[in-house]
Amino acid sequence: MKPIGTVHTDALSVPNHWTVSDVEGTLIIDDFYREGLMGIEPGDRIVVIFHFHKSRPFTPQDLTQHPRGDVTREKRGVFDICSPVRPNPIGMSVLTVTGINEAIISVKGLDMLDGTVILDIKPYHG
């Protein structure tokens, strides 16, 4: 796995999930990959695969977790929730492209922290 770019945002905190996020920011893609962005346009929705770089390591105790860390909610399997503490620390968000300039993609809907490493971008099929 190699980084293809990083997430940048001024937001100091982000919502738990992209479905409830209006946070804006940019995806700064390494110049080597610029040609790979050809065809991505404002208004597109994109799937971004990223590394949960701030998550603690997964242990067997994390196989079930309280959703969103809320202890009043019943524990569920890690594969039934979006917790960042997972066997493989891979995240996925669907973002809306608001602009693109060379290898910098402006996006809306961020639930990733500033500095998050991006592993892949795919077109979104709803």
Place this chain on the structure above:
Amino acid sequence: MKPIGTVHTDALSVPNHWTVSDVEGTLIIDDFYREGLMGIEPGDRIVVIFHFHKSRPFTPQDLTQHPRGDVTREKRGVFDICSPVRPNPIGMSVLTVTGINEAIISVKGLDMLDGTVILDIKPYHG
């Protein structure tokens, strides 16, 4: 990255994309992770993150590609198409759960080949 299970299907070929697939099969999850499936039920749609294990290595020439290898179509950036030849060989499909028995999930909508290594399962939010 560690495998959490593998895809099994009798289908010898699969459609290019889950949005057009009716192929059925099973996700056989390693028993160690069984508890992590708690809450997944028939009828659920799940996001499956997997390894494109049959793809050739990515080269700079692959930054733009003909969609679905169809040379009559104009080349597009790799991040704007679903080609399995990508900088990081990670795939993502949305499947429908048709049954679950211990650590075996029956699914419909496969676009992965038999033997594909599964890296993560997440709930789908449309």
